[in-house]
Amino acid sequence: MEDFLESGQPSKYLYDLIRDYPRRAGKGIRPALLLASCQAHGGSLREALGPAVALEMLHNAFLIHDDLEDASPRRRGAATLHEVHGVALAVNAGDALAALALQPLMESSLLGSRVSRRLIEEFLLMIRQTTEGQALELGWRRDNVVDLGPADYLRLVVKKTCWYTTVAPLRLGAIVGSRDTAALDALSRFGLYLGIAFQIRDDLLSMLGSCERHGKEALGDIREGKRTLMLIHLLATAAGRDRVEVVDYLASAESERTLVDGLRVLELMEAYGSLAFAREYADGMMVAACEAFDDAFAGARGAAATEFIRELIPYVITRTL
Amino acid sequence: MEDFLESGQPSKYLYDLIRDYPRRAGKGIRPALLLASCQAHGGSLREALGPAVALEMLHNAFLIHDDLEDASPRRRGAATLHEVHGVALAVNAGDALAALALQPLMESSLLGSRVSRRLIEEFLLMIRQTTEGQALELGWRRDNVVDLGPADYLRLVVKKTCWYTTVAPLRLGAIVGSRDTAALDALSRFGLYLGIAFQIRDDLLSMLGSCERHGKEALGDIREGKRTLMLIHLLATAAGRDRVEVVDYLASAESERTLVDGLRVLELMEAYGSLAFAREYADGMMVAACEAFDDAFAGARGAAATEFIRELIPYVITRTL
Numbered sequence: 001m002e003d004f005l006e007s008g009q010p011s012k013y014l015y016d017l018i019r020d021y022p023r024r025a026g027k028g029i030r031p032a033l034l035l036a037s038c039q040a041h042g043g044s045l046r047e048a049l050g051p052a053v054a055l056e057m058l059h060n061a062f063l064i065h066d067d068l069e070d071a072s073p074r075r076r077g078a079a080t081l082h083e084v085h086g087v088a089l090a091v092n093a094g095d096a097l098a099a100l101a102l103q104p105l106m107e108s109s110l111l112g113s114r115v116s117r118r119l120i121e122e123f124l125l126m127i128r129q130t131t132e133g134q135a136l137e138l139g140w141r142r143d144n145v146v147d148l149g150p151a152d153y154l155r156l157v158v159k160k161t162c163w164y165t166t167v168a169p170l171r172l173g174a175i176v177g178s179r180d181t182a183a184l185d186a187l188s189r190f191g192l193y194l195g196i197a198f199q200i201r202d203d204l205l206s207m208l209g210s211c212e213r214h215g216k217e218a219l220g221d222i223r224e225g226k227r228t229l230m231l232i233h234l235l236a237t238a239a240g241r242d243r244v245e246v247v248d249y250l251a252s253a254e255s256e257r258t259l260v261d262g263l264r265v266l267e268l269m270e271a272y273g274s275l276a277f278a279r280e281y282a283d284g285m286m287v288a289a290c291e292a293f294d295d296a297f298a299g300a301r302g303a304a305a306t307e308f309i310r311e312l313i314p315y316v317i318t319r320t321l
Numbered sequence: 322m323e324d325f326l327e328s329g330q331p332s333k334y335l336y337d338l339i340r341d342y343p344r345r346a347g348k349g350i351r352p353a354l355l356l357a358s359c360q361a362h363g364g365s366l367r368e369a370l371g372p373a374v375a376l377e378m379l380h381n382a383f384l385i386h387d388d389l390e391d392a393s394p395r396r397r398g399a400a401t402l403h404e405v406h407g408v409a410l411a412v413n414a415g416d417a418l419a420a421l422a423l424q425p426l427m428e429s430s431l432l433g434s435r436v437s438r439r440l441i442e443e444f445l446l447m448i449r450q451t452t453e454g455q456a457l458e459l460g461w462r463r464d465n466v467v468d469l470g471p472a473d474y475l476r477l478v479v480k481k482t483c484w485y486t487t488v489a490p491l492r493l494g495a496i497v498g499s500r501d502t503a504a505l506d507a508l509s510r511f512g513l514y515l516g517i518a519f520q521i522r523d524d525l526l527s528m529l530g531s532c533e534r535h536g537k538e539a540l541g542d543i544r545e546g547k548r549t550l551m552l553i554h555l556l557a558t559a560a561g562r563d564r565v566e567v568v569d570y571l572a573s574a575e576s577e578r579t580l581v582d583g584l585r586v587l588e589l590m591e592a593y594g595s596l597a598f599a600r601e602y603a604d605g606m607m608v609a610a611c612e613a614f615d616d617a618f619a620g621a622r623g624a625a626a627t628e629f630i631r632e633l634i635p636y637v638i639t640r641t642l
Contacts, residue, residue, distance in 0.1 A: 013460030096452035131417035139334030
């Protein structure tokens with residue numbers, strides 16, 4: 001990734017910005033999953049490296065735009081890009097990085113033109129799914145949509161998170177490793193369950209994690225009014241004055257929501273069992289992911305890579321970062 | 322283009338937004354140039370249609386992000402997308418449209434995979450050039466950079482405008498029409514001169530055109546502090562109090578610049594001959610474009626298409642839209 005980011009002008013207004021998030025510490029779960037899926041389908045690390053780099057670059061491009069769409073102040077333990085450089089340069093840097101992200105797919109001489117083309121198609125499908133999910137989330141918040149249930153949450157998360165976090169990495173790795181001969185349906189199903197569990201854990205971490213550990217602001221999702229599973233559960237179960245309080249909170253301007261207001265919403269989530277509900281929901285997803293894993297990787301090669309992917313299942317719902 | 326934009330969910334938060342700018346009346350100069358260049362290189366309209374649609378979609382994606390980066394209130398005679406839907410949904414819609422724009426390149430069965438791959442490479446190069454130019458312009462405005470000369474303007478315009486308005490359309494059409502056998506250097510040179518003339522005319526129209534005719538706000542570029550050729554000339558030639566006045570104007574917050582302040586800058590441009598300078602500069606570019614045209618299209622096929630491209634040279638510096 002460093003190779004693809006190292007040069008270019010103007011550095012002060014573009015390339016320094018593009019290099020910023022990728023150089024902050026991240027989990028790297030998406031490229032890790034892609035590389036392991038390639039090996040589990042008989043491929044080598046080397047031939048999956050280009051697509052893995054492309055995916056991580058695209059992820060960082062998404063983060064730049066997500067952060068300004070959410071008006072988030074912090075990312076990976078430091079100020080967000082739009083806070084440092086302003087919205088205009090941050091939007092432009094995200095655009096540039098998203099296009100640069102496709103470059104490793106074009107340059108990989110290890111992949112034939114047919115596989116290379118399939119990978120680009122997958123990337124475009126993934127971007128489409130992600131922007132559709134992002135539109136739903138932003139629209140629900142802008143219009144303060146509160147009549148939502150867990151099914152709406154699933155619809156949102158499948159598009160917003162699963163596609164580019166789990167489904168696409170697994171599929172891309174399989175396409176490379178199998179030279180586009182692998183069946184992708186069972187793999188996609190596994191990716192969906194894994195991605196939903198990942199996102200619910202993300203929601204919980206945003207509630208519970210401290211600023212230090214998560215690298216974001218305290219109670220970030222609550223203060224941004226994000227339609228997390230806990231919030232959707234709370235809206236569906238809280239009654240009378242409690243529900244009115246939550247709806248009013250969500251209708252207020254984000255800049256006016258205090259930490260105390262946010263803690264009150266968290267208190268209600270605890271009181272109505274919304275946090276426990278989310279934890280149980282994630283556990284259910286883990287069970288489903290285990291079954292789908294067995295189905296998807298029945299004929300897998302590369303024992304170590306396959307085992308790595310299996311171990312991601314408990315990891316995604318116990319992780320603290 | 323309508324075919325590629327007609328479906329998709331959520332419509333209210335995404336696809337309605339994506340379809341908005343493409344359905345407002347535009348010149349269509351980029352796809353027109355691409356189609357004509359394809360024919361002038363021995364190709365057919367049909368085989369160039371996919372790339373032409375892709376280019377126009379990408380142009381509309383750029384416009385969405387440009388408008389919010391510039392905080393422009395109007396585009397093509399109506400409110401800009403971020404004014405109607407907010408910055409968050411507009412950023413996301415631009416992202417989605419930029420990815421959708423590559424779809425016609427993938428689906429065109431008329432082009433072989435080798436040509437298709439070359440086209441994607443050209444698109445990525447074009448996006449890279451455009452975002453580099455955009456970064457320069459936004460950075461110069463943010464930091465109120467005022468020690469600029471015509472050479473800086475050329476550097477900016479080649480990246481910001483020429484690549485995706487003239488150079489890439491000409492090259493893309495030639496690649497399709499000649500099945501990637503055409504020499505692109507003379508064509509690129511012609512595109513550069515044509516694009517510079519186009520941008521200078523754009524600068525002049527923003528000064529002189531009314532809101533009704535140009536579809537943008539009155540004195541838009543002056544009020545946005547855009548580094549137009551006239552502004553750069555004014556900064557380089559105005560002396561004493563006049564120059565201080567301009568620099569102070571540019572240092573003020575954009576929201577505080579009144580129409581009267583803007584008219585004063587325009588008055589100074591008139592007094593210092595900046596408008597006449599820009600007109601003469603554009604005339605010089607036209608002469609250079611004519612010579613480069615003869616060089617680039619010496620062996621052209623498709624007489625009508627070639628003539629159409631030649632007639633664009635006087636058009637770009639006399640157009641009123």
